[in-house]
Amino acid sequence: MRRAIIGGTGVYGVEGDSRQETVVTEYGAVEVDILTYKGQEIVFLARHGKGHSVPPHLINYRANMMALKQLEVTHVYATCAVGSCNKEYAPGDIVVMRDFMDFTKVRPITFYEGQDGVKHTDMSEPYCHDMVERFYKESIKHNVKIKGNAVYVCTEGPRFETAAEIDFYHRNKGDVVGMTNVPEVVLAKELGLCYSAIGIITNYCTGFMSEEEMDHEGIMEAMADNKERITGCVLDIFSDASLNQESCRCKHAVMNL
Numbered sequence: 001m002r003r004a005i006i007g008g009t010g011v012y013g014v015e016g017d018s019r020q021e022t023v024v025t026e027y028g029a030v031e032v033d034i035l036t037y038k039g040q041e042i043v044f045l046a047r048h049g050k051g052h053s054v055p056p057h058l059i060n061y062r063a064n065m066m067a068l069k070q071l072e073v074t075h076v077y078a079t080c081a082v083g084s085c086n087k088e089y090a091p092g093d094i095v096v097m098r099d100f101m102d103f104t105k106v107r108p109i110t111f112y113e114g115q116d117g118v119k120h121t122d123m124s125e126p127y128c129h130d131m132v133e134r135f136y137k138e139s140i141k142h143n144v145k146i147k148g149n150a151v152y153v154c155t156e157g158p159r160f161e162t163a164a165e166i167d168f169y170h171r172n173k174g175d176v177v178g179m180t181n182v183p184e185v186v187l188a189k190e191l192g193l194c195y196s197a198i199g200i201i202t203n204y205c206t207g208f209m210s211e212e213e214m215d216h217e218g219i220m221e222a223m224a225d226n227k228e229r230i231t232g233c234v235l236d237i238f239s240d241a242s243l244n245q246e247s248c249r250c251k252h253a254v255m256n257l
């Protein structure tokens, strides 16, 4: 049994001894780092590939998640850089995802293409409540200031949204916008993994709160500030022997028809 961190924009590794491994899946090969923390092997996967080379709509999400499954991962914390369309959440803030809305268009979205009959996956709790609660608790020790929970709006990208789109997401109770959490969270559920996503707000979304253009340096500063504390927090959660899959329903989300 192993645990994993998926690093999004700005989070490309975790400090410590690690070795690289290539995992071959039926969807493609995936490079991961395997680090040892307090005697336990933790898998680190850079979502966009090493050196941030894969754009959001072309990420091989199925290969990434299947690679984790093949490595016997049961729990995944993912980091995501997101824009804010909620006035309570400002650049630099950290939020924990509680639900999502899917506005993606062309990416493969499932492992179930009919080969094993018809399957539907329960999405009443996309993010593992046990992992969310543990993150809130552990965050206090690590001085990670969580601003609140968030509904993640996933867009197709790679373009940013129009002001009219952001106005629509805001009116419909989206809190943060990104391009990668779907289908990642969905595929995790299809594989019976416990999954939680931590958002680092890098900007206000287009036309929201400020007319400023997207500032790449600002994004990187917000990430650098937070990433060590977040990964430290996650590693300590992973080293708690009481972390298991018994107090949630993540393992049982797929339904046969």
Ligand code: HPA
Binding pocket: 081, 082, 083, 084, 155, 160, 161, 177, 178, 179, 202, 203, 204, 205, 206
């Ligand atoms: N929109 C979509 N994805 C993003 C944004 C945004 O404003 N900021 C960081 N990722």
